[in-house]
C-alpha cells in the first residue's frame with residue numbers, strides 16, 4: 040500500500056460552518072463574554088448528561104481549582120489520583136500546599152480502581168479523583184462505595200468522558216464531575232470546562248468562586264450588563280466561560296452523538312486491523328457495563344517484540360505522515376515530581392510500564408476509514 044502524501048494529525052476538532060456562523064453572530068451581538076449563551080450551554084449540558092446542575096468554566100483545570108478552594112485543601116491534606124493522567128490535578132494539589140498520592144492503574148484499562156485506591160487512604164485523605172481514561176468509564180460503583188464508607192469526597196475527572204455512560208447513566212448524572220472542552224476533547228469550545236454536581240451547596244460555592252466571589256454572573260439575565268449592586272461575598276477567581284466560546288460548545292454538543300458514533304466506527308476498524316499486529320497492544324475494554332465515548336485510541340508498543348523504542352516508532356510514523364500523541368507521561372516521572380517526590384522506580388509498576396509504551400493513534404470524527412487503513416499500513420511498514 041502507498042504511504043500517505045498528506046499529514047494526518049492525531050486529533051483535529053470538527054467545526055461546522057453553522058458553528059462558525061453562530062460564533063460570528065455572538066461577536067456581532069454586542070455581548071461576547073458570559074451571558075445567555077453560557078446559560079444555554081449549561082442547561083443543554085445538564086439535559087444531555089442528566090446532571091441536576093452545571094456551571095460553564097474556562098477549563099477543566101479551573102474547575103479543579105475551584106473545587107480545591109471550596110474544599111479548603113491545604114498543607115497536610117492528601118489527594119489520591121492516578122499518576123497516568125494530565126498534570127493539572129497534581130499541579131493544583133501541590134500549588135494548594137497539599138500532597139498528591141498516586142494510585143496505580145489496571146495495566147490494560149489504565150483505570151484506577153477501589154483495589155488500588157483503598158490501601159492509600161489515610162486520616163489525611165481529603166479527596167479521591169479517578170480518571171475516566173480515553174472515554175471508557177472507570178468502575179465507579181466500588182469507588183463510590185469506598186469513598187462514602189470512609190467519608191471522603193470523590194470527584195470524577197471526566198475530561199475524556201463527555202458522552203461516556205456507566206451502568207446506563209451518562210457520566211455527570213451522579214456525584215461531582217469535571218469535563219473539559221479543550222480542542223482535542225470530544226467536543227470543544229476552543230478552551231472550556233463544565234463543573235457538574237448533585238450537591239447544591241457545593242454548586243452554589245463553585246458559582247460564587249467562579250466570578251470574583253460576587254455570587255452573580257457578569258450578565259444580568261434580564262438586562263444587558265451586570266447588576267451594579269452586586270458585592271463580594273468571599274474572594275473568588277475569574278474562571279467564567281465567555282459566550283463566544285459557549286455558543287461553539289452548544290453547536291458541538293448538538294453533534295456529540297454523531298461524533299461518538301463516528302469515533303466508535305473508526306475505533307472498531309483499528310481494532311480489526313490491529314488484531315494481527317503482535318507488536319501493538321490496544322487497551323482492554325473494561326468488563327463492567329458502559330458506553331465508550333472513544334476520546335482516544337491508545338495502543339502500547341511491545342518494545343521487545345518491535346525491537347525499537349517508542350520514540351523511534353513515533354518518529355518513523357511521523358516520517359510516514361502519521362501524527363501520534365502520548366496520553367500521558369506519568370506525572371511522577373516528570374522533572375519537578377522526580378525531584379520533589381522521588382518515588383523509587385517500580386513504585387507504580389503498571390503506570391510505569393504503560394508510561395513508557397503508550398501511544399495515541401489518530402482519532403477524530405472527520406477522519407475516514409481510509410485514514411485508519413493508512414495509519415495501520417504505516418505501522419506495519421515501520422515494524423517490518
Ligand SMILES: *Cc1c(COP(=O)(O)O)cnc(C)c1O
Pocket residue numbers: 097098099100101124125127128170196198199218219220221231232
Ligand atoms: C485535558 C485534561 C484535563 C484538563 O482539561 P483542561 O480543560 O485543559 O483544563 C484534565 N484531566 C485530564 C485527564 C485531561 O485529559
